[in-house]
Each structure stands twice: as structure tokens, then as C-alpha cells.
Amino acid sequence: MHVLDRIERKILLNASRKKVWEALTDAEQFGAWFGVALKGKRFVEGETVEAPITYPGYEHVVWKARIERILPQTLFSFHWHPFAVLEGVDYDNEIPTLVEFTIEDRAPGILLRVVESGFDKVPEARRQKAFKMNSRGWDDQMGNIESYLGAARQA
Incomplete structure (x- = not known):
């Protein structure tokens, strides 16, 4: 089975651009809806952030992301290892x-788009599983940010 290189999701959020942006780029707010214990952390371009995942069943996993770009109220992106959940495995090789989050005005709210690309570079032995799990995961995360921000409508 051929696995695509990218996952793309979008959702229309009934919130101000400022609130959506803060939910993405304020590390503590991001952690609240994404399921990572980021209290006291900050997202800074070029820096790596590590924190325990709080999502049930994955508490043994440390979320690790290198912040790529932060273009104010437009683009937030980071690099990470997809579905890097097995204990004792060094994914750094x-x-x-x-992962790129973009936001744009779309009356009556804000269109949030997330694209995760580069699955063709994930080792073949775990590529399909990583794609499948993250595909499902992004569905969940779009619902999580929607709930976090309050009422929203699917795009």
C-alpha cells in the first residue's frame, strides 16, 4: 500500500485570530489542548522543546519538537518524529x-490548516503506522483546539 507524504487537515474556528494564534504559539496553551505538559515552557525559533505527553496511554512518551518558524499570526511550524512512542527507541537518527500550522481570515471565523509532510523520509518499517496514527491524531487535535477555543464549525 502506498503511503502519501503528507497529512492535511483544516477547521473553521469561531474565535479571533489573536486567540487562535495564542492557542498555537503560547506553549502552555498549546500543551493544554494538544496534550503535553508545557507549563513554564516557551516556543522559540530554532530551539527544541521537550515535555511529557499527558494524553492517556502515552504518559511514558516525551514530546520533542524543534521550533522551525513563527511568523506572527500567520505560520507556526516545528519538526518532530511522528508516532515516536516506543520506549527505548532513539528516533534522533x-x-x-x-508540521505547519497556518491561519487565515475566513468569515465568520479563522481557518486553521495543519500540514504534516515528510513521511517519505520516515523509515519504511514504521512509515505506514506513523502516517496512519498521525492522520487519526490530527483529526483528534482539530477537535481538541476547537473545544479549547469554544464553539467552532468544520471548514
Whole structure:
């Protein structure tokens, strides 16, 4: 089965651009809806952030992301290793995927788009599983940010 290189999701959020942006780029707010214990952390371009995942069943996993770009109220991106959840496995030798969040005005709210690309560089032995799990995961995360921000409508 051929696995595509990218996952793309979008959602229309009934919130101000400022609130959506803060939910993405304020590390503590991001952690609240994404399921990572980021209290006291900050997202800084070029720096790596590590924190325990709080999502039930994955508490043994440390979320690790290198912040790529922060273009105010437009683009937030980071590199990470998709579905890097097995204990005792060093994923740092792998080429990470790129996660890009973009926001744009779309009356009556804000269109949030997330694209995760680079699955073709994930080792073949775990590529399909990583793609499948992250595909499902992004569905969940779009619902999580929607709930976090309050009422929203699917795009």
C-alpha cells in the first residue's frame, strides 16, 4: 500500500485570530489542548522543546519538537518524529517530519490548516503506522483546539 507524504487537515474556528494564534504559539496553551505538559515552557525559533505527553496511554512518551518558524499570526511550524512512542527507541537518527500550522481570515471565523509532510523520509518499517496514527491524531487535535477555543464549525 502506498503511503502519501503528507497529512492535511483544516477547521473553521469561531474565535479571533489573536486567540487562535495564542492557542498555537503560547506553549502552555498549546500543551493544554494538544496534550503535553508545557507549563513554564516557551516556543522559540530554532530551539527544541521537550515535555511529557499527558494524553492517556502515552504518559511514558516525551514530546520533542524543534521550533522551525513563527511568523506572527500567520505560520507556526516545528519538526518532530511522528508516532515516536516506543520506549527505548532513539528516533534522533531519523529525519523528522515538518508540521505547519497556518491561519487565515475566513468569515465568520479563522481557518486553521495543519500540514504534516515528510513521511517519505520516515523509515519504511514504521512509515505506514506513523502516517496512519498521525492522520487519526490530527483529526483528534482539530477537535481538541476547537473545544479549547469554544464553539467552532468544520471548514
